[in-house]
Amino acid sequence: MANLEHLLQEIKIKSMLLKNRVVMPPMGTGLGQRDGTVSEATLAYFKRRVKSGAGLYITEISSVHTQGSVSPSALRIYDDSYITGLSQLVKIAHKEDAKIAIQLHHAGRESFYQLKRGEAMAPSAIASYVFGGSPKAMRREDIEEVIQAFGSAARRAVEAGFDAVELHAAHGYLLHQFLSIHSNQREDEYGGNMQNRARFILECIQAVRAQVGQDFPISLRISAEEVIKNGYSIEEMQEIAPKFVKAGVDIIHASFGTHGSPGGIIQAPIEYAQGFNVHLARKIKEKVEIPVIGVGRFTDPVIMNEVIKRGDADLIAVGRQHLADPDFLNNAIAGHPERTFQCLACNQGCIERLIYEGKSVRCAINPETGQELYYPSQPAAEKRQVWIIGGGPAGLTAAAEAARLGHQVTLLEKEKQLGGQVIIAAQAPYKGAYADWIDQLKDRALRYGARIKTGIEVSESMIVEGKPEVLILASGAKQIIPSLEGIEMPSVIDAWSILKGEKAVGKNVVVVGGGLTGMETADYLIQHGVKSLVLVDQLPKSPINPLTAHGNMLNYRLKKAKGQFMFNTQLSRIKQNSVELIQDGQNHLLSPVDQVVIAIGAQAQNSLEPFLAQSGIDYYVVGDAAEPRRIIEAVEEGARAAWNISG
Ligand SMILES: Cc1cc2nc3c(=O)[nH]c(=O)nc-3n(C[C@H](O)[C@H](O)[C@H](O)COP(=O)(O)O)c2cc1C
CATH class of the missing domain: 3.20.20.70 (Aldolase class I)
Structure with missing residues (x-):
């Protein structure tokens, strides 16, 4: 001690x-x-x-x-x-x-x-x-x-x-x-x-x-x-x-x-x-x-x-x-x-x-907080065999909670590493603690008796053979890549690949998308030595509220690094060493640009859902697999699905 x-x-x-x-x-x-x-x-x-x-x-x-x-x-x-x-x-x-x-x-x-x-x-x-x-x-x-x-x-x-x-x-x-x-x-x-x-x-x-x-x-x-x-x-x-x-x-x-x-x-x-x-x-x-x-x-x-x-x-x-x-x-x-x-x-x-x-208190990583009246503390009366597909925050929370309630839980993750988008986001400046949280979530699920397997992509036939009584689909989201001229050029890269360190950071970079991923990727780029950074979004302002604690820090660091924001702006074409933009109806040529980072959002990855709908299996779709959102929604839905099994 x-x-x-x-x-x-x-x-x-x-x-x-x-x-x-x-x-x-x-x-x-x-x-x-x-x-x-x-x-x-x-x-x-x-x-x-x-x-x-x-x-x-x-x-x-x-x-x-x-x-x-x-x-x-x-x-x-x-x-x-x-x-x-x-x-x-x-x-x-x-x-x-x-x-x-x-x-x-x-x-x-x-x-x-x-x-x-x-x-x-x-x-x-x-x-x-x-x-x-x-x-x-x-x-x-x-x-x-x-x-x-x-x-x-x-x-x-x-x-x-x-x-x-x-x-x-x-x-x-x-x-x-x-x-x-x-x-x-x-x-x-x-x-x-x-x-x-x-x-x-x-x-x-x-x-x-x-x-x-x-x-x-x-x-x-x-x-x-x-x-x-x-x-x-x-x-x-x-x-x-x-x-x-x-x-x-x-x-x-x-x-x-x-x-x-x-x-x-x-x-x-x-x-x-x-x-x-x-x-x-x-x-x-x-x-x-x-x-x-x-x-x-x-x-x-x-x-x-x-x-x-x-x-x-x-x-x-x-x-x-x-x-x-x-x-x-x-x-x-x-x-x-x-x-x-x-x-x-x-x-x-x-x-x-x-x-x-204007809502009551909760906690992004503790689904019990503010929901103590609904939180089941006793083991479930009927123990079920539960499969969870996806080991991001929603899937891992579902696994820990379902196992805590006494269910027989198997979590299957397609990637080698658990954590989904959180592991990627944890690469952004100051966010390393998010990766620790994923490790702890995994340990908690294991401690309660869940089985976790990585590197396994679940198919319909595996579900038919495995016969889980309950299935929680927490398969996350994939990035949206727009189809526009020049998108195939080698200078174009998606935000997640940048955060994963898969490609060197350019010198003159345009980040397309001013949401959390875009802002945090810009933050990462600045930390990794980008010389000039322009952040483009079609909205009139960034959806990241600058009054919030983290939003303020992101805005502060971007401004300090002389990052330029271009709102009401759309990317129309990517060229060899430049990009064409439309801002408030006016054409702009931005040059030089040697890297274009796409961070315009994500879409649910839930291709197993139609099969599950007619399979007769009791199933839940949670987190980004239902709709890409924040950690708090992923954790809450993962937990709720597990609690509902026992209910
Ligand atoms: C949800 C929430 C509500 C708070 N409400 C009050 C309050 O009613 N009165 C108060 O003096 N401080 C309030 N605070 C501030 C906390 O008492 C505390 O000073 C602050 O959270 C910093 O401590 P921490 O970093 O340990 O969280 C609140 C903080 C949070 C997160």
Whole structure:
């Protein structure tokens, strides 16, 4: 077993004794009822999370005020009627010998829901970074009302049995909006210099302290650094932090960033190393005598242990890893760290699904997350003989899940290597961890007893002979190559072959297709020394949202390398040393071009489906074999197919 002695050390904070230094930070789930109460789905989700063995769990944002809810399904604590529901979360945590805090929250201007209702309020009437619409500037009586609301919410938290409360003064929400010049241009004592802008937070802390008594722990979540142009610095925060302590805070939770910070840094993408921002916690610790929580991309308990040992932070918040694989700590303690699926920081199922799709939380690589109510934990009543065709993410997930449920599973993969497109995508810069995940998925399937054979292309007659009772077709997709003049020229190559390293990278390259494959291939080309790169797409802009964490990094690197984007543009002809393009109806000749990389998309590869449809075999078509999409859909459909066999 790895030495985790520092991470597993107890810590006492006022009346709260934590069994170790691991914290699950607040994470909105979107699983609550539409009236902001705790749902069965919230409870099931939380029951699974508390199995991680962390010392402290902090609930998702819970609104202290009617105008403070970020969305209808976000939890609320602004009325006594919410106490009973919330206390169920407390019982779940206490049953696992863990402590639980509730995060007290007011969205201010950062709520599409409140802006739409015309109810959003903020220090000044300045538009939201993310949603545009303007809030109402808070009057003195609004300020007083919200301060009192924080106090009353804290009183309810005590009544519900919580062990602590956390005030959310980070990430661009109301308390942070007071602190930031980007949202606070008040001319009264709540605006102006940093000291004045901190006044609202200080008064909220005091109101909370007045309600909870001296021995009840209060945590304050701050953005230690604002991470936005002209935002406040860590040095400014260092000056203000001791004042928060004086006002009554017992823990500082040192997060970072705000709405509008470039590339969603709060949920940092895979480009960032574990604990990349823990120096912020250290800087806060230099100025205060109370425990400080560090956060950011932590997945490995050994690294967390090092951070505690070094004294950079007293506790470590582990967010998305709790979604990707809540067994990370138990696996490490049991001496099986290799079993832990490390969070890939893709944000597909968690924060970006919540924000950009308005849906509840999931995880791209953990199909159980957010679906705990449907997740079968018991072996299937009837064991079936299952064939899975294709060993990409959908097929491997189906294999692991079906085998876990006790079915007799054989997975057959045409290629020598497992992983399908993921293995190819893993060649793109920073994405090596995706290949590790495929290896682990394979190991998990084998551990549960699945048989895996590679280099076997399944034919109809093999199915007839093999007589599987259930067949899951997860045969993936193949690339689309357009038919146009010059496509046969040696300078033309498909994106997957480039990523597989099958052909040397050219000097002057055109990438056709601005989706994820096109952008990541362009990223790869830049890393491999391409001199000039033009990315062409017929859409008006890249489908890769530049506000997303990974999308931002891709856009940033392409621009930094002086990559040129040409949208509304079609490739019409490929010539010896040039290409002809049509942009907005105008002809263009691009020259010199010595390599044309085709990345216009993929189409389902499911030629066995018509046979299966009339074979009488119980079958499912999943992942890209149904329709080319992302990892999250592949994993979910693979898992669902396996779960349905048992259903
Ligand atoms: C789905 C999701 C929801 C989040 N909701 C909250 C929240 O309600 N309150 C909060 O302070 N932070 C929230 N965060 C930020 C996390 O608490 C954490 O700071 C962030 O995920 C970085 O930690 P990690 O790299 O370990 O995931 C959320 C993050 C995610 C992924």
